[in-house]
Amino acid sequence: xxxxxxxxxxxxxxxxxxxxxxxxxxxxxxxxxxxxxxxxxxxxxxxxxxxxxxxxxxxxxxxxxxxxxxxxxxxxxxxxxxxxxxxxxxxxxxxxxxxxxxxxxxxxxxxxxxxxxxxxxxxxxxxxxxxxxxxxxxxxxxxxxxxxxxxxxxxxxxxxxxxxxxxxxxxxxxxxxxxxxxxxxxxxxxxxxxxxxxxxxxxxxxxxxxxxxxxxxxxxxxxxxxxxxxxxxxxx
Numbered sequence: 001x002x003x004x005x006x007x008x009x010x011x012x013x014x015x016x017x018x019x020x021x022x023x024x025x026x027x028x029x030x031x032x033x034x035x036x037x038x039x040x041x042x043x044x045x046x047x048x049x050x051x052x053x054x055x056x057x058x059x060x061x062x063x064x065x066x067x068x069x070x071x072x073x074x075x076x077x078x079x080x081x082x083x084x085x086x087x088x089x090x091x092x093x094x095x096x097x098x099x100x101x102x103x104x105x106x107x108x109x110x111x112x113x114x115x116x117x118x119x120x121x122x123x124x125x126x127x128x129x130x131x132x133x134x135x136x137x138x139x140x141x142x143x144x145x146x147x148x149x150x151x152x153x154x155x156x157x158x159x160x161x162x163x164x165x166x167x168x169x170x171x172x173x174x175x176x177x178x179x180x181x182x183x184x185x186x187x188x189x190x191x192x193x194x195x196x197x198x199x200x201x202x203x204x205x206x207x208x209x210x211x212x213x214x215x216x217x218x219x220x221x222x223x224x225x226x227x228x229x230x231x232x233x234x235x236x
Contacts, residue, residue, distance in 0.1 A: 035198070035200045036199075040197030041199075042064065043103075043104050044059065044101045045057065045059045045103065045104045045112050045147065046060060046099050046100065047126070048096065048099045049141050050088070051095060054122070054123075055127070055133065055142060056124065056125060057115045057126050057131060059113070062075065070172050070173070071173040072170055072171065072173065073101055073170070073171050074168055075169050076161065076168050077090045078166045088121050090167060092141075093158075094155075094158065096139075096140060097154060098153065098155065099139070099141055099169075100152050100153065101150070101151045104147065105194045107146075114129055115129065132146060136150075138154070139152045148182045148193055149178055149179070149188070151173045152176075154171060154172050155170070155171050191207060191210060194206065
């Protein structure tokens with residue numbers, strides 16, 4: 001006879017749960033739930049250029065890496081709420097098929113946050129906010145000089161999602177630019193990078209406490225991995 005899974009897990013959870021059914025969920029409620037539940041979210045501080053060569057910078061927190069061979073990143077960019085217009089970053093990526101993902105850090109959080117406001121398409125956020133830039137090697141979009149990690153990307157594909165409000169832009173990383181203070185030639189020191197992450201509502205977060213556990217599945221290269229037989233029994 002199968003044991004009760006709650007008892008088998010040794011659970012003493014007394015939480016009460018509210019059901020929010022996903023069927024026919026309106027966009028505003030779905031957004032609030034997702035950004036509150038999926039946390040913390042890394043931030044892609046993206047730089048692009050338009051047809052006149054103006055530089056656009058904007059942060060997006062629906063972002064992650066999606067492949068390692070070749071290295072690929074994906075960022076989900078929604079239409080502007082209310083108007084339904086395409087955002088400048090989306091238009092520029094589709095036009096030039098290039099972009100740069102800069103990693104925002106604690107010391108750059110305030111200026112990164114300010115690039116989220118709705119500037120007109122004729123305004124360069126980097127000029128308006130005095131953000132220093134560096135030229136890229138393979139793409140026309142420049143890099144944000146004060147970001148310790150900058151990834152030049154070339155567009156691989158565009159995927160329209162759901163009801164058409166969201167679009168996923170997948171790019172291949174064709175160059176990494178890594179500051180000496182976070183990269184020793186072998187490993188990126190995430191703690192030294194001090195990245196900021198997005199929470200729900202008006203909140204951001206830093207790394208906070210860092211926990212160490214050996215990796216139980218061997219990653220490419222094997223770094224950080226330990227066979228299960230070499231680890232102490234946690235119940236002993």
